[in-house]
Amino acid sequence: MEEESLNGVDKVFELTVVTGGIDERIVFAEVNMVDRVDLLVNINIVRHIKSKVDKFDEIIQLSSKLSNPLLLESMLPTVISYFDAAILDTIREYVYARSFEIYDFMIEEQNNELLSKINKEELKKVEFKDCLIDQFLKDAEKQGITGKLLKLKKLFKIEFDLGNETWESIVESIARRNCLIHNDLIANTTYFRQAGKKEDNIEPGKRLVISSSYLVEHINFIKKLLLEIKEKIEIQFAQNTNVSVLKNLWDYLFENGYPLIFNNCWKIEGNYIKYIGPKLNDLCDATSPRIICLFTVWMTFFNSYRFPDVKYFADMFYISNEERETYSRKLKTLIDCFEKVSFQNFNVVVYDKI
Structure with missing residues (x-):
């Protein structure tokens, strides 16, 4: 396998795969290949x-x-x-x-x-x-x-x-x-x-x-x-607590900060972490539809049926190719995280929809 760098592309990988007994060279260009969010608890x-x-x-x-x-x-x-x-x-x-x-x-x-x-x-x-x-x-x-x-x-x-x-x-x-x-x-x-x-x-x-x-x-x-x-x-890994992992994921999703700054949105109470940040109606006037989409996915997971606002998902795709790739990758990371990382003992509390 050979590796090189190109403008606008993080890495280019060339490797040999076997298909039907025949070696074939395939080149992969991966842009922003790795999302480095630490989810280890x-x-x-x-x-x-x-x-x-x-x-x-x-x-x-x-x-x-x-x-x-x-x-x-x-x-x-x-x-x-x-x-x-x-x-x-x-x-x-x-x-x-x-x-x-x-x-x-x-x-x-x-x-x-x-x-x-x-x-x-x-x-x-x-x-x-x-x-x-x-x-x-x-x-x-x-x-x-x-x-x-x-x-x-x-x-x-x-x-x-x-x-x-x-x-x-x-x-x-x-x-x-x-x-x-x-x-x-x-x-x-x-x-x-x-x-x-x-x-x-x-x-x-x-x-x-x-x-x-x-x-x-x-x-x-x-x-x-x-x-x-x-x-x-x-x-x-004593420092990799539930709270630190949730902060890692939150900061990755909302890297631009305001109005979703972690320390302003969450209150830590012993083994519990409680959402105290702005509600959905306030966020709609303060940030982009893509951020709202990620926010509603998060809240839907942690608050179950009491936060079923998924109408903003379509806004994820009415953006430029570059932005679509960024936010789609974040959405996939979030969904994968919910699927593969156990949140059963995280004790996350979010507000009721009303």
Whole structure:
């Protein structure tokens, strides 16, 4: 892939895609490719880890009451799947909240194989930057647990040890899960290769055991690692609160300020943020129809049926090509944000329509 700059265009990308077995060079010109609004919320980013740790506690309680080998064996794949999901869902949360970092990451990697995997037909259906995000996540999904953890470390810029005894025990439990699924727990060369240093005292050709004590011990190893990751994420992103994210989004939408200056429009009361700014009728006389459109989308989302004024949407398109692109992109960012970022615990209060 080659990259260059042109007047009026932020970046030009040329890459090879495969269509019907034939390599084809395609050039993409992206104007204002990245909208750098940070939507990462500290409570959102760790919610997947917390959810899976809670499930692990339930499994520990349940497994301690079981003696049936078949039931105990069936729990190990579930445990490893939850572990994998906790990591992948945390990566997804980060990607959706800070997509601009993914654009930079993939574009700056001049020889990144991910770009060559993008199918031409997909590029016709969605924007180029959406293709980058989709391809990044597809690649993450295909990674094993170790690969996902390494990707998480790089994205979040945190450190945790994947070489200590806790990790070695986790690796062995993953290998035992694979052996259960693919070889009915009969220890073979694949198991010994995957299990690493923690396969001591296990004889080749013998059937491995998944006991209640084994499950509890290895679940606790996984919990220990996940809780370490959770703690470091919470420290790293302590400043990314609900309020800061709403301010980021608000300032991005209404970057020109008056009359929608964040500090003049919102009052912070503990865990609540209350809208105290001008009402719709006042705004109609003070700002453009495009701003009104974005404002009504925001209020419709946070105030549900009590603010259903969508009549201004048509004004979004009766503007110049340049303005249409700017405001359409902002509208798309806002809709994507509502779709991909959880606002369930944001405690946002807005006025009644009347």
